[in-house]
Amino acid sequence: MAKLELKNLRKQFAHNVIPVKDVSVNVNDGEFLTLLGPSGCGKSTLLRMIAGLDEPTQGQVILGGEDLTNIPPGKRNMAMVFQSYALYPHMTVYENISTSLKLRKVDSIEIEKRVNDVSNRLGIQHLLERKPGQLSGGQRQRVALARSLVRNPDVFLLDEPLSNLDALLREQVRADLKQLFESQQKPVVYVTHDQTEAMTLSSKIAVLYDGYLQQLASPTEIYMQPANRFVAGFVGSPQMNLLTLDCHDNQAILGEFGLTLPYLQTSPKAVVFGIRPEDVSLGEEADADLVEGQVYLIEDLGKEKLLSVRINGSEQTLRAVIPADLLWESEQVKLSLSRKQMHWFDLESGDRLN
Incomplete structure (x- = not known):
């Protein structure tokens, strides 16, 4: 040995x-x-x-x-x-x-x-x-x-x-x-x-x-x-969505929408929210938080498309990986963010919270 x-x-x-x-x-x-x-x-x-x-x-x-x-x-x-x-x-x-x-x-x-x-x-x-x-x-x-x-x-x-x-x-x-x-x-x-x-x-x-x-x-x-936060942003392609969000009443505020925070021992004033583009989907899904926004960039990856969506009421952007043949009716889309695949990081230290 x-x-x-x-x-x-x-x-x-x-x-x-x-x-x-x-x-x-x-x-x-x-x-x-x-x-x-x-x-x-x-x-x-x-x-x-x-x-x-x-x-x-x-x-x-x-x-x-x-x-x-x-x-x-x-x-x-x-x-x-x-x-x-x-x-x-x-x-x-x-x-x-x-x-x-x-x-x-x-x-x-x-x-x-x-x-x-x-x-x-x-x-x-x-x-x-x-x-x-x-x-x-x-x-x-x-x-x-x-x-x-x-x-x-x-x-x-x-x-x-x-x-x-x-x-x-x-x-x-x-x-x-x-x-x-x-x-x-x-x-x-x-x-x-x-x-x-x-x-x-x-x-x-x-x-x-x-x-x-x-x-x-x-x-x-x-x-x-x-x-x-560093590991989350470095590992994964396309890169994980990482957004700094204010918190209020056990929710993280993303534009006009609230994302359900996990149980935390203290109530932070702000957090870094992370979700991978493959865990963001078009339309309404079960066990997910729903947000809406405008598609402003589409990148063709071959078998998939990478959408960049500016969230309503915010300058923040979420990216989503969707099947290449999936269609939508207008530039305004609904996005489901899987709660099971959400990541939360401390704003100061960058350490994982959940």
Whole structure:
């Protein structure tokens, strides 16, 4: 068992630049953890501290009960896949994959066996005599993965490995990655700002912002019960509707309409109301609050349409995802807001209220 533990990690550079402020996370065997967040939130710095490429200002990196914090990267049995692939251009694919084993003085027969095994699994056995300059982006990415897999490491680290691929190829390689790491049963730490990658690949997601861990949970929980306003707005496409509303008599006031507040210990003067566009529907529905407004923008998403509706008596806008073939009679429409899918956040702290 190779449980990875990150305890109170912090990294401070010169001029008081602190990309990682206090992060604690555990990753068990077979778990796929994605570090998700916008550029500059500390994802890659955290990954580099796990790999040993950056030394923490404080905190510990523990693997299988052993403190690796002061152990150099070459002596940590971890494999890292970089965004840039980092292949040796003068070496063949076979040589690129086998280099780390040769440095560890692994027997040549064992090296050949491992390289053939991993190249067969990744479908690159016919490329072993080529050089990186003769490969496509997807093929180079598979070679970079093969180089990490052949080592049989305790932990896999991946730093935005799909960002250089086009959309169609990214989807294909993403599916390959999911199957590949499910069979490895090793801790995987994956860095991305792409929420689709995070939702489809991960067994759990760590959402980071401004150097702090905002939420650590399964993809389903991150999506259905975001811990705060930032997570709610960052995860989901189209983005969640987030509106600041005044409160009166246990209702949040949206234009001419009142939305039913959940039970709260205190009665706030204002809240941030959230609802995902797919939970807003045209017409009247059961167990929903009804509002009305004017459609002023229609975006065609293919199988669906995204409507932007300005609510009567307000400058506030709600967006709704509806089926592409759904029609309505006028620019004035009724919207049903599912009470079960409403989210409420504290105006000051941004924390979830319900």
